[in-house]
Amino acid sequence: MRSHNDLESATDQQSVVVPDWRDRKRYVWLLGLVVPTLVPMSWAAVAATGLGVFWWSGPLLMFVGIPLLDYLVGKDTENPPESALAWLEQDRFYRWATYLYLPAQYLSLVLACWLWSGGGGVSLGPVDAIGLMLTVGGIAGVAINTAHELGHQRDGAERWLSKIALAQTGYGHFYVEHNRGHHARVATPQDPASSRLGESVYAFFFRSSFGGLRSAWALERRRLNRRHARAWSLKNDVLNAWALTAALYAVLLAVFGVQILPWLLGQAFVGVCLLESINYLEHYG
Template sequence: MTAAAVPWRDTKRPLWPLALVVPVLPFAALLLDAWWLTPVFILGVIPLIDVLVGDDRVNPPEEVVPALQASPYYRWITYLFLPAQYAALVVTCAVWARGPSVAAAAGLVLTAGLVNGIAINTAHELGHKRESLERWLSKIALAPTGYGHFFVEHNRGHHVRVATPEDPASSRLGESFWSFWPRTVKGSFLSAWKLETSRHRLRGRSPWSLRNDILNAWAMTAVLFTALAVAFGPGVLIFLALQAVVGFSTLEAVNYLEHYGLLRQRNAAGRYEKVDPRHSWNSDRLTTNVFLFQLQRHSDHHANPLRRYQTLRSFDVSPQLPAGYATMLVLALVPPLWRRVMDPRVLRHYNGDVTKANTKPTFSVRHEDR
């Protein structure tokens, strides 16, 4: 048999279940009584493995994509994330109810927050699909962070306005994460509410019903938090609120790095050009891509939002991050380091023409970025 006749196979197929390691980490922390294990693994160990393993730029041939898309194997991995996520939440609530030390409590909040923040990525994968089951599972994955409006805003807001100044989830050149955070949290909520209420009013019905995708998602959070408070005492509500902030802040940190400074240009008619692979930062780091269902192949996702994670492609024209999301997330928390690394890359992407970038209104090019 010639090399050309060998059928293509997904060499990452046995690796995809590793995404389930994240919601399993709290159980390892429980056994070891080490509640900083999860944040250290996610923010320290994964970036190190990323460097050691390196990149994977292999794309599936288009002729195998229909079979890959239809395979239930990949779908079930995302489904299994949810029971593990909820079990981890119950375990961390039980530990909180026992009254951990201050250090353990801080690790506990970060543990639950990071797991549920990464679960928003699972919700993201599920929420883009047409199947009703997956869309409802998306809302269930969002419930622990109380960020159910993401289901509306991401699909109908962000994907329409991405890489424009009008998008609250697209960060601007010169904007720090700490400035971006309040802008995107507030702006995304207001946008989601406007989109969903407009949808109901256009159909001649009140938005104040459980058919409202924001309200039914928030209802799931209310039921979940009430059940946990009944099971573990009202004191657990403080823990749930803190971990929720960590969770949705993790999402917003990822949003921050995905489109930093990138801008769709206006065409002759004054409209923004169509979204293409140049409008998202990509990373081909294999390890983080496995843990995040290839979220880092973000350009293809925006160009083809219905493609399932196992079929997403890497493009040469996409601007590339210098490291995986796990590393870049940590870097985003330190604005001087972030700008030193990323501002020159944005400028190079536009051949030094800062007017083509999505810039903070008060942005100025620093000498070292020229």
């Protein structure tokens, strides 16, 4: 498969030709936007039915609905042909399908904080609040995958969008470690995000999460040292990504009160667990 640079060179040298191939799933990709809108949909469903089970829509969709649909639909063996790649790169529809995840993601986060704080006269019991936390955490976990896609792009604005997507979970160092660490060391003992033969998911979680953090900091420190810049500065992509999380949480706590802090931390932990579980399964020996 050609690299992104190769595609750009081909596009610069000749106009992109519209291929005969058509993406039959083109508009199906928009179903991905169902996930970040789960909180307003859950709120509306609870208001309409009085059933608190809808606060658990995230776990139900991700661990029941999607696996069942995946089983019923079966494997997708169709890939776009080589001749369509340059055209797909130029089609902004797919980029916007990714961009739109972020405003929906933060709409759900803000609405959840409002609900946790008792907004609108909604009184969430412990079970309902936990269900909402798991739903928001699921949205945050998928947002890390959105950040993964945006972080691979060459455009600086898209890379900043990647950091914004990661701010909800406080996992901004993923932007550095995944692109410059994991891809260079995948499936080697040096890669914290590659699970080892016989390693439990619990052991992997701690090794991957803390190992990824250490690796990201080391990568940024070396990069800045080469540029004769200080590691402890906002030029450090780990620190400026974490600063976004600090600013986000500070605003949410100022607006909705400190009582939402346990739920904020809980949803972030759920999002990180979702990512690392996927990493574990993807690279399990």
